[in-house]
Amino acid sequence: MNKVNVEWVIEKLLFISAISSSFIVFFIIIFMLHEGIPALAIGWDFFFGMDWSPSNNQFGIFPIVVSTFVVGIGSLLIAAFIGIPAAVYLAEFSPRWVHSIVKPCVEMLVGIPSIVLGFFGLMVLIPLIRDSLGGWGECILAGWIILAIMTLPHVISISEDSIRAVPKGFKEASVALGATELQTIRKVILPNARSGILASLILGMGNAIGETMAVLMVIGNPNIPWIPSSILEPVSVLTSVIVIGINYAVWGSMHQHALFAIGIVLFAIVAILNAITTTVIRKGVSR
Amino acid sequence: MKVRENVVKIGLCSTSLMAVAALFIVVAYVFFNGAGIINLSFLLESPYRFEYGGIFPQIIGSLCLVGICLLFAVPLGVASAIYLVEYAPDNIVTASVRFFIECLAGIPSIVIGLFGLVFLVYRLGLGISMLSGGLTLGFMILPWTVRASEEAIKTVPYSYMEASLALGASKWQSIYGVILKSAYPGIITGILLGMGKAMGETAVVLLTAGSGLESFLPQSILDPVASLPVYIYMLATQGHTEASYSRAFGASLVLITMFLIISMFAMFLRNRYITRNSGF
Amino acid sequence: MCHSFYFGGGDIMRSKTKTKSKKITIGMRVSIVGIIVFAALFAGCIGDNDIKTLTVAGSTTVLPINQECARLMMDTNPGLKISVSGGGSGHGIKSVGAGEINIGAASRDIKSEEMETYPDLKAVGVGKDSVAIVVNRANSINGLTMDEVSKIFAGEITNWKEVGGEDSKIRVLTREDGSGTREVFEKYVLKPSLRDISKEASVKPSNGEVRATVKTDDKSIGYLSLGYVDTSIKALGIDGVEATVENVLAGNYPIVRTLYLVTNGEPDKLESEFIDFVLSNDGQGVVEEMGYISVK
Numbered sequence: 001m002n003k004v005n006v007e008w009v010i011e012k013l014l015f016i017s018a019i020s021s022s023f024i025v026f027f028i029i030i031f032m033l034h035e036g037i038p039a040l041a042i043g044w045d046f047f048f049g050m051d052w053s054p055s056n057n058q059f060g061i062f063p064i065v066v067s068t069f070v071v072g073i074g075s076l077l078i079a080a081f082i083g084i085p086a087a088v089y090l091a092e093f094s095p096r097w098v099h100s101i102v103k104p105c106v107e108m109l110v111g112i113p114s115i116v117l118g119f120f121g122l123m124v125l126i127p128l129i130r131d132s133l134g135g136w137g138e139c140i141l142a143g144w145i146i147l148a149i150m151t152l153p154h155v156i157s158i159s160e161d162s163i164r165a166v167p168k169g170f171k172e173a174s175v176a177l178g179a180t181e182l183q184t185i186r187k188v189i190l191p192n193a194r195s196g197i198l199a200s201l202i203l204g205m206g207n208a209i210g211e212t213m214a215v216l217m218v219i220g221n222p223n224i225p226w227i228p229s230s231i232l233e234p235v236s237v238l239t240s241v242i243v244i245g246i247n248y249a250v251w252g253s254m255h256q257h258a259l260f261a262i263g264i265v266l267f268a269i270v271a272i273l274n275a276i277t278t279t280v281i282r283k284g285v286s287r
Numbered sequence: 288m289k290v291r292e293n294v295v296k297i298g299l300c301s302t303s304l305m306a307v308a309a310l311f312i313v314v315a316y317v318f319f320n321g322a323g324i325i326n327l328s329f330l331l332e333s334p335y336r337f338e339y340g341g342i343f344p345q346i347i348g349s350l351c352l353v354g355i356c357l358l359f360a361v362p363l364g365v366a367s368a369i370y371l372v373e374y375a376p377d378n379i380v381t382a383s384v385r386f387f388i389e390c391l392a393g394i395p396s397i398v399i400g401l402f403g404l405v406f407l408v409y410r411l412g413l414g415i416s417m418l419s420g421g422l423t424l425g426f427m428i429l430p431w432t433v434r435a436s437e438e439a440i441k442t443v444p445y446s447y448m449e450a451s452l453a454l455g456a457s458k459w460q461s462i463y464g465v466i467l468k469s470a471y472p473g474i475i476t477g478i479l480l481g482m483g484k485a486m487g488e489t490a491v492v493l494l495t496a497g498s499g500l501e502s503f504l505p506q507s508i509l510d511p512v513a514s515l516p517v518y519i520y521m522l523a524t525q526g527h528t529e530a531s532y533s534r535a536f537g538a539s540l541v542l543i544t545m546f547l548i549i550s551m552f553a554m555f556l557r558n559r560y561i562t563r564n565s566g567f
Numbered sequence: 568m569c570h571s572f573y574f575g576g577g578d579i580m581r582s583k584t585k586t587k588s589k590k591i592t593i594g595m596r597v598s599i600v601g602i603i604v605f606a607a608l609f610a611g612c613i614g615d616n617d618i619k620t621l622t623v624a625g626s627t628t629v630l631p632i633n634q635e636c637a638r639l640m641m642d643t644n645p646g647l648k649i650s651v652s653g654g655g656s657g658h659g660i661k662s663v664g665a666g667e668i669n670i671g672a673a674s675r676d677i678k679s680e681e682m683e684t685y686p687d688l689k690a691v692g693v694g695k696d697s698v699a700i701v702v703n704r705a706n707s708i709n710g711l712t713m714d715e716v717s718k719i720f721a722g723e724i725t726n727w728k729e730v731g732g733e734d735s736k737i738r739v740l741t742r743e744d745g746s747g748t749r750e751v752f753e754k755y756v757l758k759p760s761l762r763d764i765s766k767e768a769s770v771k772p773s774n775g776e777v778r779a780t781v782k783t784d785d786k787s788i789g790y791l792s793l794g795y796v797d798t799s800i801k802a803l804g805i806d807g808v809e810a811t812v813e814n815v816l817a818g819n820y821p822i823v824r825t826l827y828l829v830t831n832g833e834p835d836k837l838e839s840e841f842i843d844f845v846l847s848n849d850g851q852g853v854v855e856e857m858g859y860i861s862v863k
Contacts, residue, residue: 006457006459007457007458007459010459011370011374011459013366014366014367014369014370014374015370015374017362017363017366017367017370018366018367018370018371018375018384019384020363021363021364021367021384021387021388021391021429021433022383022384022386022387022388022391023387024387024391024426024429025387025388025390025391025394026387027402027406028391028394028398028399028402028426031402031405031406031410032398032401032402035401035405051766053744053763053766054744054745055744055745055753056763082302082305082306083302083306085298085299085302085303086299086302086303086305086306088299089296089299089300089302089303090303093296093299093300094300094303098300101307102303102304102306102307104554105306105307105310105311106306106307106310107550107554108310108547108550109306109309109310111483111484111487111546111547111550112310112313112314112487112543112546113486113487113488113489113516113539113542113543113546114487114489115487115489115516115519115520115523115539115542116313116317116487116519116539116542116543117313118520118523119519119523119535119536119539120313120316120317122523122524123316123523123532124316127783130784136738136769136784137784138769149309149313152306152309153306156303156306180292181292182291182292182295206393209395210394210395210396210397210398211395212395212396212397212489212490213489213490213516213520217520217523217524220769221769221770221771222766222767222768222769222770223741223764223765223766223767223768223769223770224766225766226766234767234769236770239395239397239490242397242401243397243490243493243494243772244743244770244772245743245744245745246401246404246494247653247654247655247657247658247772248655248656248657248658248743248744248745248746248772249657249745250657250661250678250680250681250745251409251657251661251684252680252684253680255744255745259401260401260405263397263398263401266395266397266398267394267395267398270393270394270395271390271393274389274393335634335638336631336634336635337631337634337775408667409665409667412665412666412667414622414662414667414668415624415652415654415662415667415668497652498624498630498652498653498654500634500652500653501650501651501652502634502638503641503648503650506620506648507620510620510622510648510650511622511624511650511652521775524772524773524775524776524779525773525774525775525776525778525779526775526779527775527778527779527782527783527799528799
């Protein structure tokens with residue numbers, strides 16, 4: 001009798017834990033909405049306004065959203081350009097000893113704190129870009145490079161896993177038909193690993209867009225952001241606007257509400273990207 | 288034809304070397320600039336006048352923040368995982384719990400930081416403090432602990448559970464005595480990885496825990512607390528002298544070292560228990 | 568999702584679980600030690616609670632004064648703990664109004680909205696400050712007229728040669744919206760000629776960051792609190808008047824503002840002890856040492 005009660009209590013306790021874990025998300029959404037709705041209610045001028053100038057009561061985030069995507073997509077292209085070939089190499093060609101060195105290094109790269117990467121960018125990358133390419137140094141390009149370093153390990157690891165997941169028989173069949181190794185990779189392995197690779201890229205982009213400190217330190221943050229026309233121009237991204245603004249916004253003002261609304265927009269973008277990833281993976285599995 | 292294949296292979300190889308090079312360049316740069324400042328007094332003194340002194344309160348602050356974060360996230364995460372794997376009925380409640388936890392993993396850290404600021408700091412009145420910072424970090428790593436624990440628990444063969452039940456143990460006794468014991472290493476690995484993530488996180492701590500330059504050790508969990516990432520941020524962006532840059536590099540080196548120790552430990556555990564003889 | 572690759576290999580584990588029992592005890596021991604270390608650290612942090620504590624937060628301009636005064640006060644009163652942090656003027660006022668901290672620091676006047684929300688706020692001026700226009704040391708220019716300054720910051724003058732310097736583009740640095748320093752700068756420099764800060768200006772969220780950027784970028788121009796001016800950069804004269812403490816005191820330099828400590832209602836004993844210390848000769852000595860202007 002007593003034993004049954006204990007079991008019952010424990011089960012309920014575990015249930016409460018699980019429920020409260022999920023309630024945190026619920027709370028986050030409610031509080032973010034509560035703080036952000038006054039700004040979201042501005043509507044068109046908030047989402048499509050061209051000027052972000054809190055002191056003039058202008059809260060247009062369109063150029064910031066565009067810049068965020070420019071920075072996110074660009075860094076991803078760099079990461080894909082390096083990461084996918086690296087994943088192919090690691091999965092198909094690398095000798096065991098190379099793999100045993102490269103793989104842990106790539107995983108360690110995930111963990112270099114973003115603040116350290118940002119500091120590295122500030123001290124090395126920005127003077128380098130300023131002296132060799134002109135401009136202020138703090139620009140989209142610097143953001144691309146720093147974010148590419150951050151997303152690279154995700155792209156490599158997940159792509160490698162999905163290349164390895166392609167059944168060996170496919171490869172053997174292709175080679176038996178007289179295709180060279182490279183032809184096999186291009187025509188058989190990569191198309192079959194496509195969904196995994198795509199998922200890694202979308203996920204990488206979600207991470208890049210949500211990244212805060214490293215980007216903040218290298219992208220320049222103009223006073224009133226505009227839609228960039230060159231990779232040497234400074235930009236603001238959603239996360240950097242929040243961090244810069246939050247300490248100085250008068251609490252309860254539209255400025256503060258707008259910063260929380262930016263948080264909601266950021267959350268929505270990343271949630272959509274994650275949903276796409278999940279769909280892509282599911283499609284890949286069912287195929 | 289053979290030549291072309293080899294050229295492409297070398298090309299592919301060099302891309303993976305680029306990834307490794309990125310790691311080495313960053314780590315070596317930080318090491319060469321930061322190693323000079325590291326000595327006992329740097330590690331054991333308090334900072335003063337912005338850019339002088341050591342980083343003792345920052346190191347302790349970071350450890351305390353991660354400690355609170357784990358105290359919050361680990362019990363809750365492991366308990367949630369046990370429930371989801373072993374107890375949860377296959378219904379809408381379970382599905383939505385899973386969905387929400389998945390969602391939490393996708394929320395950018397800055398948004399979690401804003402939530403910590405408005406909910407813990409202002410609404411609950413905890414102030415900019417160690418507790419607010421630690422809990423907010425806990426929200427951030429919670430989904431990782433849930434997921435790691437779930438994966439670890441799932442790897443324990445169901446026959447263990449059956450054997451335990453057949454010997455007369457109750458369900459909870461079986462879970463506690465058999466499943467958790469077998470799943471331990473996997474859970475610890477997940478926790479260590481979450482710990483590394485929490486330790487390097489800057490934005491959340493900046494919004495909820497303190498300005499990074501606090502020169503005192505926290506006296507209570509409601510005091511603002513310094514931390515290494517925020518200290519680095521302050522000195523890196525606001526400093527302009529050799530003294531501040533070298534200290535920022537020194538602190539970065541300490542942070543990276545702490546992180547590497549944690550993740551090597553995690554890799555060691557993982558290799559030891561999980562993939563030692565797998566296909567690699 | 569993205570970390571799932573760490574936990575792969577579950578199926579392999581299933582097949583070799585038989586051999587694990589000894590290793591598990593090692594893992595358990597290690598983790599128990601880890602938990603104990605954390606618990607000890609945690610307990611150490613909580614420690615004894617009978618120490619008197621005072622929390623101060625707010626403006627980054629006032630931060631150096633507060634930090635140094637807190638250090639001096641704590642040296643003479645071992646039982647006293649003062650925790651000083653930054654966060655900006657807005658944060659300081661909001662937190663003191665909401666009762667989360669004892670004293671807020673502000674480098675601007677309390678705004679009417681803030682007074683509405685927290686009607687009991689009391690501000691005490693503890694120092695005066697000015698805003699200096701600064702450029703890189705390598706810049707050949709030593710002074711500008713007020714009109715030139717406002718045109719440069721508004722983006723109407725974009726090349727150094729237009730004001731007598733070399734032929735290169737000007738990079739304008741500014742503080743973020745809501746910063747006390749920016750507000751004062753706009754009030755004295757831009758508002759009289761109805762200009763706004765150029766949209767291309769780079770936002771730097773602290774005085775220290777403006778100074779660090781001006782030091783490393785020889786084309787840049789910025790403005791910062793007089794207390795942050797040092798030999799690593801060059802402060803420009805405005806209309807022939809150097810940005811020095813003497814000129815601000817004499818009323819020759821055109822920009823001046825007051826630095827405040829804010830309490831919610833009348834300060835209690837501990838709070839007034841801190842404010843009194845900042846206002847004392849020692850405290851005002853710190854104010855001057857940090858490059859600001861004493862209120863006496």
